[in-house]
Amino acid sequence: MKMYGWGRYPVIDAEVISPSSEKALERLSLFQDNGSVTPRGLGRSYGDSSLGKHLVSSQRLNHMLSFDDESGVLHCQAGVSLSDILEVFVPKGWFLPVTPGTKHVTVGGAIASDVHGKNHHVDGCFGDHVMFLDIVTGNGKTVRCSPEEHPELFHATCGGMGLTGIIRSAAFRLKPIQSAFIDQITYKASNLDESLEQFERHADQPYSVAWIDCISRGNALGRSLLMTGRHARHGELSVHTSSGINIPVDMPSMLLNPFSIKAFNTVYYHKVRHQEVHSTVHYEPFFYPLDSIGNWNRMYGKEGFTQYQFVVPKAAGKQAMTSILKQIVESRKGSFLAVLKAFGQGNDNYLSFPEEGYTLALDFKIEQDLFSLLDTLDAMVLDYGGRIYLTKDARMSGTTFRKSYPKWEIFQKVREDFGTLHRFSSLQSQRLELDE
């Protein structure tokens, strides 16, 4: 079967096994023979982290096991999607503690990527809200781990890209809400300096993210719209509806050229006419604007695309962002979607991506001369002491990885201790030389 990540690059032939129960997962023959497998959820990581010759899909491990309506702790199987959780719990007045920009990810995937959201600066990553998780390790045995119990396995698994075993189930705390709506404020910033200042100024807002223009140069370099939000106190506890628009086929990639992107950027930016716009919006458009276009990844044509997301430490902040952004603008390859966010402090998970500073994410359609540009960007990011998000990555080198994720050796030690090295791997782990 042809398989790929959300970026539709790379594409490989793979066999997929979908165990129907947790027992069936433990009994998989892989634990008897010497093969290695790749865990996969909804395949929303962009690059090659959920790709391998033998995939174990969590799609049928999608049951909720228990819920405590006093504390809000939900224990569910790893294949339950965030969308599913919202559908069941928003009407009861609960919301996800942390959500990435799509709700179509599984709980297992959210843990393996230690995903972050617009509230990272106050609430940290998804893993920071996990009470415990049950994971099937190298010998087919299940180990329960938490910050207190087998903490080293826990910290390796949160953000561990599926390389420490297959998560069966996890328990985490939902947060109470009074409304499904968000009080949103949009601020306009006319250049990068202003954009970064805005984040400082509005750090008390629980949710914040900026859409940043990657095309404009000179004085307008880094102009942005910052969107902040907090859960509204009034409004119905209504659930999102499924998306109306779908892109059923690959679009010709010619549609995305510097001119069309520039037009899009200009229209988007000038749509907001005032310095500050207040509105109340449903959680769906606030958190998941792109979920409303089914298969938007097909916009980039059949060669696919990659999303480049890096973080640079706060100290390097303005200077780093200015020079990297300039490089991107000059390449004229930038996508219309570039997202800027100020992260709060990082956590103890060995391969977790966020650290205190600024992160920028943007799409590049795959073309021949793209990779040399990305290598140049890698070098700049490393120079400023930053790193690249593994969940988006499809091409970084092992050297870049080791330089920017200094805890990789501890991570490998945990994999060895729990017998998961050589049993759980991915195209990404091979590329990053983590299977040696």
Added chain:
Amino acid sequence: MKNILILGATSAIAEAVARKMADRGDRFYLLARNKERLDTIASDLAIRGAKEVKVSTFDANDTASHQACLETAYSWLETIDVALVAHGTLGDQKESETDADYALQELQTNAISTISLLTHLANIMETQGKGTLAVISSVAGDRGRPSNYVYGTAKAAVSTFCEGLQARLYKKSIHVLTIKPGMVETPMTDGMDLPAVLLAKPEQVATDILNAIEKKKDLLYTPWYWKYVMMGIIHTPIKLFKKLNL
């Protein structure tokens, strides 16, 4: 709130139907072979909004146990608003061609057991004077095809049986729905090399089934286009049909 009985409750389609019913707060009695999976499904349905869920294990092929098993379910539910019959196996056609016992076993699981269960259920429904019997048959029963004619034979028996039952129970205001799914992405079709566009999601099929129950339809092809696909297959002349490898 409706009282729902599901036979073969761990089947992917049955579970998808149950989740949608749980959303509206129904009460469930679930029967299947595997206790571990039944318990998991029960906790899931309860969290999703089911009013109450009771599970019990049963072996569809133990026809002697059917009556007692269904009566227990009936007395717990008090009323059976909908009974969904969903158990079944898609056996190995090749094996059925060389092993007659295996072929008979397939008929036992997919036809004989269903006929036994439906006979008992029909009588329970007659006693209560209302209810819906929703039975999962298959498009495979519409015509014998070399790739799965043993399974197809069993489903043809189920479809024909349901047709008769429908006419008998119609006069007692009991609704019988024959469901003919096409290819659905379930453990049954895992590993089969099927074109992705023709493979429906269980959730999609479940929505169709719920609508058909609401609208008291007699026959449901799901997804809808299978009605036309099967029309074509049924009307292909035998002389041509036998040369095809469908």
